[in-house]
Amino acid sequence: MNFVQNFPFFSIILSMFSGIVSSVLPARAAKWLNTILISVVGAMSAVLLVYLMGTGESYVYWMGHFPAPWGNEIRAGVLEAGMALFFCVIMLLSMTGGRKKLLGEVEYSKHNLYYILVNLLLSSLLALVYTNDLFTAYVFVEINTISACGLIMIRQNGRTIEAAVRYMIMSLLGSGLFLISLCMLYDLTGHLLMSNIKESVAVLVSHHQYSVPLMTTIGLMCAGLAIKSALFPFHSWLPDAYGYSTVSSAAMLSSLVSKGYIFLLIKIFYRVIGFEIIAESKVINVLFVFGLLGMIFGSLSAIRENDIRRMISFSSVAQIGYIYMGFGLGTESGMTASIFHILSHAATKSLLFIAAIGLTDVSKGSRQIVDLTGAGYRNKIAGFAFTVGSLSMVGVPMFSGFVSKLLFAEASIGHTYKMLPAVIVLAISTILNAIYFMKTVIRIYVPERRKDCEVITIKNEKEYAVTLVCFIVLNVMLGMLSQPIVQWIHTGLSMFG
């Protein structure tokens, strides 16, 4: 067995171990440990990705001395290694972009606790990406939930604590549904390992045994995960949580936390139930309808907002609707479009949050859009980054948002009855996105001389400027070099099942 094949296990254990060690370190050492950990895990994932592209097949790694189904195992393929690398890159950039605000918003004696939460969030994301066992996935979903709650309320003013309570209530409802459907699925098939469950389900479906409980169990599992990732009617906690927490938390929450649950849902579709069975069932249609509703209502709520960070949060609701619409199409190209949109949304949304904080800093800390007039001239790099992010969200060619919209449209063409609603809602939501994003971009570039606001130049804030430039480069790369990335997704999905 090649040494490179140990890397998924090393990544998970190193992240958990740094979390444990950070509990006794002072704040500066914890910060350096966090940065080094994310870089090392990213490098290991890159090496693993190159190795797996070379061998061309996924492999199974025993966690212990016993093979599955008696012991745990994790499975690594091309798609998983690439997603792990991407998550590490986004997390590193979000942490560096928000570091200065962290000093001003969180008590210094609690900084090392914040870094523990970030390390354990990374470990739970990696475990959700690599796991091959359903109960392990549940345990790490709980770690993900608790660390996300900690990230929201690290700032400790009234708004964030209330947002954390609402988030925990919704999330625990979703966890309860997921756990009871897991128990029922175990009862019907007798296995907890994903590949074995898939074989049993195929046997049950072909013999038409237990058809009613199987369908309701699958429906409850999808409902539980959809509640946790803030699909349309269950998004009430999202604007408060993303809008009022500290910047690096908001960037990480919007791009990484919900995407972990969505990746687990993709895994369940491919590896637990089987893609053909899901594509024929009614669950897909329900996800499709809620995805369409989320796209419209998210954008409509964003138009009415006056606070820039809440506006960006409502835009997140709409983007998650896009991803569920891609699932609802029920074809391989729909899944590819959804996975590409996961990458594109993560890269763009973090960029928008970090740029928005730069804009509010030069307007005396006010978050109302009316007060941001002319902010693009006072903080040039933040204004430019916000423009790039908005153009990508709207779907202008050369940026990543355009490619994902194109993939969605291509995936829906040819479908018998889902094509028309999908294409119409895609067009309407593009127009709505343009309304509120372009309004803000125009406002920040209206020349207005204000003598009472400070001006931030690139020389003062080197770390911040470098982070924004890296995000812009990532976005443009996803937009222009989309062909290899789509090819990678296809290869990954073919060895995923």
Place this chain on the structure above:
Amino acid sequence: MVGPNLFINYGEAVAVILFGIGFSNLLLQKNLIKKIIGLNIMDTAIYLFLAEKGYIAGRVAPIVVDGVQEVEAYINPVPSGLVLTGIVVSVSVTAIMLSLTIRLYRRYHTLDLDEISMRLKKEGL
């Protein structure tokens, strides 16, 4: 529509009804402490469901006694392990929810979540 095993599976049926009661408490109650109690009822119902799953009529708990290692002598050990993990998770999230409640109460002197949101909107934070 209703299948054949509803009364044989009476343990699971009770567990599912308790789950529904806990779920609706978590969703609908205004008082935060009652929501947390609903959360606990929901989790405990899932453990009851799992414990029922492991039971086989006429067999004993899976601790090897007198060297007997036949499959016909013991119940299924897997659901018990799952329940152990679940109990620890339930205790952890209850502790977090309770400490969030303590912080909110210290600041706003009320346990009603809607009233707290109303007050935050009025403050216009």
Place this chain on the structure above:
Amino acid sequence: MKEKKNNAFTRWFYGEEDTLLDKVEMKPQKEYAPREGEIRELMKEREMLREQIYDVEDNHKLRLFHKMYQIAAVIFCLTLISIMLVTVSWLPPNGDPDNPVNNEVSARYIESGLQETGAVNIVTGMILDYRAFDTFGESNVLFIATVTVLILLRLDKEKKALAKPGVPVYQKPVDELTIAKAQADDRVYEPKNDVILQKVAGFLVPIIIIFGIYVILNGHLSPGGGFSGGAIIGAGLILYLNAFGFEKTERFFTEKTYKWTCFFALTFYCLAKSYSFFTGANHLESGIPLGTPGAILSSGLILPLNICVGLVVACTMYAFYVLFRKGGF
């Protein structure tokens, strides 16, 4: 120094003033002037609107919305319960040995569990050896929950601000609880030196702690294990604290004890389990002896892991109690 090229782009980029200003007849450029009077009017109007909208008692629309929300939510929950009852009615019958659940997975655990793990209690062997990754994840759930409760409830001493230029400093809100006030509250509201409590605790606490240690050490031989034993020891510590007060407890259990106990226990757990996973996945022999089944010192790594888990759980239970009561050790 290179001369800056003077074209429209560089002028826009460097934000220079318009060179035609005051020379050509153009629309007058407005200076930003805060409009005090207008703003006050707007705020007053906004206040009045807010009062009207959020006035819960008289607002009919809000009350109607609340009622509809409650009716819809009750219908949703009843639907959920009936769907799940229908599902339960179609599940395999309870207690039947031919269920899909009783397959080769549980058969191997029962038949070869004692030989492969060395534990007489099959369930302990399963969670700490076969499916050890799940238990490791669960210990981390407990750890991260403790971290979150520490963030929310721990009261820290004020640190001198490191005043570097350009580095923002955190300003604590004025009305938050301080350590002195929390201690004063605690002295007023908690029972002090109650005679009955002290006599009974003096008798019971050693018995409870010994029983907890017995449950932990016998986790692989009889029902028990790290989690239950740790909870028992935690309960004993809480009883001691309640009877005898903070000064006596601080003689042997301070914040440092808590921090370092948890750190060493979790580190040992992590390293031991990584060794086990690494040797297992690479098909190497793990050199840990299994001992004779039925003895206390047997079953490989299970006994040390149970002790670590027990320590962590006991410290965590005690820490939760102390943080809820006083905000610190």
